Amino acid sequence: MNSTIVPRKIEIGGKGQVKKLTLGGSSPILLQTMWKESLLGADLNYIAKSLNEFEQLGCDLVRFAVPDMDSAEQFVKLTRLTPMPLVADIHFDYKLALRCMDGDTAKIRINPGNIGSKERTQAVIQKAKDTGTVIRIGVNSGSLPSALKKQIEEMKVKQNLSMDKKAFEDEISALRAGALTEAAAQELEIFEKANFKNAVVSMKASNVWETVRANEIFAKKFDNPLHLGVTEAGPLIQGIVKSTIAFYRLLEQNIGSTIRVSLSDSCENEIIAGREILAECGKRQGGIRLVSCPRCGRKGFDVQGFVKRWQTKLLSEKKDISIAVMGCVVNGPGEGKHADLGVTGAEDSVIIFKHGEIIKRLDLKNLTEEEKIEAVDKAFNEELQSL
Ligand code: SF4
Incomplete structure (x- = not known):
């Protein structure tokens, strides 16, 4: 029996000339890639042209790294040059998120765990509410809160004393998946308390089964749409294999509202791999x-x-x-x-x-x-x- 919760429906994009999409509910699963170059000194018209080609290939959303204020300025300009809904990827500095939301920005991806005080997260939430911007709360296994990391280390020591290697690794993977979900739930609580409804969640590990388990646990408890990805999945072939296994397992349980196949390869190959996975899983129709x-x-x-x-x-x-x-x-x-x-x-x-x-x-x-x-x-x- 499928006991996952139907994800809530969220509107994304639609500001200025940006395309409006919905995610969650029974909407089609959105396909995402991430721009591979720095925005600093970049030719924005060239990027806008590339985004148009990505759209032709079936891409719905594109994420950009925004590590400093100059990149944020470029990002804001870019949001006005393309109908593609854009996502700003922010770490550490909440002011970058605030500045990016001055543009026609569709979504901000933050890891509240590395943004600092709760007040800073609150400021981001308030601006997202004011500007109708979606926020993705991204939790990676590499950036778990220190209390959860400590708990895992303690369990490792205890379990290693009595288990064989395979059982031990399975147990650790389950523990880490539980910790990922716990970290996401803790972050989500801040958003729920602030009555912020447009939160998407991602929990990523480079281990396929950890990613699958974490998303399965989350989808049974919460109705926030999930963005799926296996982080640092690897070069073209390894990355596609890992992502296909993880996504198939989750998509067949109706878990996942957006996906990205992370590859040490081109954006075009990420998009093509993603659309083929969606088509073979019966989640995307049409096209050649x-x-x-x-x-x-x-x-x-x-x-x-x-x-x-x-x-x-x-x-x-x-x-x-x-x-x-x-x-x-x-x-x-x-x-x-x-x-x-x-x-x-x-x-x-x-x-x-x-x-x-x-x-x-x-x-x-x-x-x-x-x-x-x-x-x-x-x-x-x-x-x-x-x-
Ligand atoms: S179609 Fe002909 S060329 Fe292609 S794999 Fe089959 S036998 Fe070989």
């Missing part, structure tokens, strides 16, 4: 579904090269269609026929299928590599545009 074969030693055409050239463009298309890209005739015609648009290699030629019918056969025999690419891309693009 891309099927491609892994390619092998059989003579055909360069599937990887084609997918690399086309992936970003295809994933930015709003068409609700399937596309199959296959290397040779072993599986190519079968997949090609099932897709709305299919491309398959066949010895020295390439066949293009549309709605199950062969509509083009390109003879590439006497062409250079560049000419082959040009011929395939041109024919494919013509058919894509006509769908």
